[in-house]
Amino acid sequence: MERTLIILKPDAVQRGLIGPIIARFERKGLQIVALKLTRLDSAVARQHYAMHEGKPFYDGLIQFISSGPVVVMVLQGNHVIETVRKMMGATSGFNAEPGTIRGDFGLSSSFNLIHGSDSPATARAEIARFFAPEELLDFPAASWPWVYAPGERP
Ligand code: IDP
Ligand code: MG
Numbered sequence: 001m002e003r004t005l006i007i008l009k010p011d012a013v014q015r016g017l018i019g020p021i022i023a024r025f026e027r028k029g030l031q032i033v034a035l036k037l038t039r040l041d042s043a044v045a046r047q048h049y050a051m052h053e054g055k056p057f058y059d060g061l062i063q064f065i066s067s068g069p070v071v072v073m074v075l076q077g078n079h080v081i082e083t084v085r086k087m088m089g090a091t092s093g094f095n096a097e098p099g100t101i102r103g104d105f106g107l108s109s110s111f112n113l114i115h116g117s118d119s120p121a122t123a124r125a126e127i128a129r130f131f132a133p134e135e136l137l138d139f140p141a142a143s144w145p146w147v148y149a150p151g152e153r154p
Contacts, residue, residue: 003033003074003136004081005126007115010068011106013037018071021101021114024087025075029147033138034074034131040066048129057110064110072130078152081123084116 006025008018025032040048045066052058075084089100092109096102102112117123127136144153 001076001078002080002120002123003076003127004084004117004123005115005130006071006073006075006084006117007065008071008073009065009111009113009115010070011064011108011111012113013069013071015105017105017113020105022071022073024101025084028077028083028087029143030075030077030080030083031141031143032073033076034127034136035071036073036130036135037069037071038130039069042066044129048126060110074127074131074136078148081117081120085118088114088116 008021012018012021022032042062045062046053049058049061049065052061077083087101089096089102091102091112093102093106093112094109096106096112098104101114106113117126141147
């Protein structure tokens with residue numbers, strides 16, 4: 001099964017949106033296989049957002065993502081990377097469709113609540129950045145027989 005790395009950014013934590021956001025993923029049928037509250041120092045933040053270095057919003061982004069506690073977690077499920085990206089919505093809360101996390105909870109293009117990996121290769125690198133292998137729990141979810149039809153089941 002596919003895995004993806006999620007960060008609930010400092011605005012989500014400070015606004016009390018950890019529960020409502022995680023609830024959406026649980027209701028969808030996705031499985032949490034790793035989870036922690038932590039804080040990104042600026043070295044980790046720079047590594048995580050290295051692809052945006054040089055862009056006008058880069059310094060503000062590093063400042064923002066390291067400005068307070070974040071929740072990092074790994075979600076698992078069939079097609080989880082694309083599923084989560086759809087659930088997140090467009091980068092800016094103003095543009096994001098209602099029904100998405102960013103569309104329902106935010107208005108900003110920088111304080112946009114959540115990060116989700118954008119490809120399998122990125123997900124592998126990002127998961128390894130935040131979790132040691134033994135922190136990833138491999139267990140059959142009790143919901144699987146009802147979330148997935150027999151042919152789709154892990
Ligand atoms: P994504 O999070 O939807 O994948 P990216 O383009 O990868 O969006 O940008 C990474 C993060 O950088 C965004 O989530 C947002 O916090 C910030 N960001 C992106 N574009 C802008 C912008 O135009 N102004 C301010 N911040 C931005
Ligand atoms: Mg991105």
